[in-house]
Every structure is written in structure tokens, then in C-alpha cells.
Amino acid sequence: MTFKTSIIRRAQFNAAHRLHNDQWSIEKNNDIFGKCNNPNFHGHNYILEVKVIGEINPDTGYVVDAKILKQIINKEVIDQFDHKNLNLDTSDFRHLIPTAENIARVIYDKIRINLSIDLELKIKLYETENNSVEYPA
Numbered sequence: 001m002t003f004k005t006s007i008i009r010r011a012q013f014n015a016a017h018r019l020h021n022d023q024w025s026i027e028k029n030n031d032i033f034g035k036c037n038n039p040n041f042h043g044h045n046y047i048l049e050v051k052v053i054g055e056i057n058p059d060t061g062y063v064v065d066a067k068i069l070k071q072i073i074n075k076e077v078i079d080q081f082d083h084k085n086l087n088l089d090t091s092d093f094r095h096l097i098p099t100a101e102n103i104a105r106v107i108y109d110k111i112r113i114n115l116s117i118d119l120e121l122k123i124k125l126y127e128t129e130n131n132s133v134e135y136p137a
């Protein structure tokens with residue numbers, strides 16, 4: 001049998017955010033989100049790993065062309081999020097708390113629509129050196 005192969009493309013973007021739930025009191029937001037609830041926002045240097053899993057195309061030898069994957073990531077993620085305030089500058093997080101978990105899900109959806117149906121996609125997003133999320137888990 002043959003196994004599938006994955007290709008991983010790494011990218012970085014800098015963005016500001018604030019974790020805040022409108023339905024909660026100031027105290028509860030502060031209890032749950034702590035410094036991440038700072039009303040004046042704060043930033044992270046996000047590192048994104050986009051993993052595409054599939055069969056190797058016998059004609060090209062690729063699972064997916066890395067330069068096409070790079071273009072998709074630039075268009076769907078970097079151009080939209082880099083040097084932006086995620087809460088204020090993007091429509092994606094107007095009603096969605098921009099935690100790393102939710103950012104990874106949004107990125108998944110944006111990239112997924114650009115990929116062939118027979119390819120699997122996994123998103124890994126590092127918010128700090130020590131904290132990362134994966135979607136789907």
C-alpha cells in the first residue's frame with residue numbers, strides 16, 4: 001500500500017487582537033481573558049503552518065504546487081490579516097472572538113475553498129512560541 005504525503009508551507013503575519021465577550025461583564029471578561037482583554041488591544045507574531053495531505057500526482061510529482069499554495073496563503077491570509085487589527089479591520093472577527101482557535105478555523109475555511117476536494121487540509125497556528133492550535137485536531 002502507499003501512504004499519502006503531506007506538504008507543509010509556513011507563513012507569518014503580525015496582528016493585533018482583543019479577547020472580549022460582549023455578553024459578559026467587565027469583571028467576567030477580565031477574569032476569563034486577563035491581559036488579552038486589554039481594551040487597547042495587543043499584538044502577536046503569528047506563525048502559520050498549512051499542511052496539505054494527498055496523493056502525489058504522477059504527472060507533476062507534487063501533492064500540490066508549493067508556489068500555488070503560497071499564492072493561496074498570501075491572498076487568503078497574509079493580505080487580509082497582516083498588520084491588521086483582527087477585531088476592527090476584518091469582517092471575520094466582528095462577531096467571533098479572535099482566539100488562536102477561532103483564527104485557525106477561519107484560516108482553514110479560507111484556504112479550503114481554494115483546494116481540490118481530494119486534498120486534506122490541516123492548519124497549525126502558533127500564537128506564541130509555546131502556544132499553538134491545530135484545526136482540525
Ligand code: NI
Nearest residue numbers: 017036042044
Ligand atoms: Ni493575545
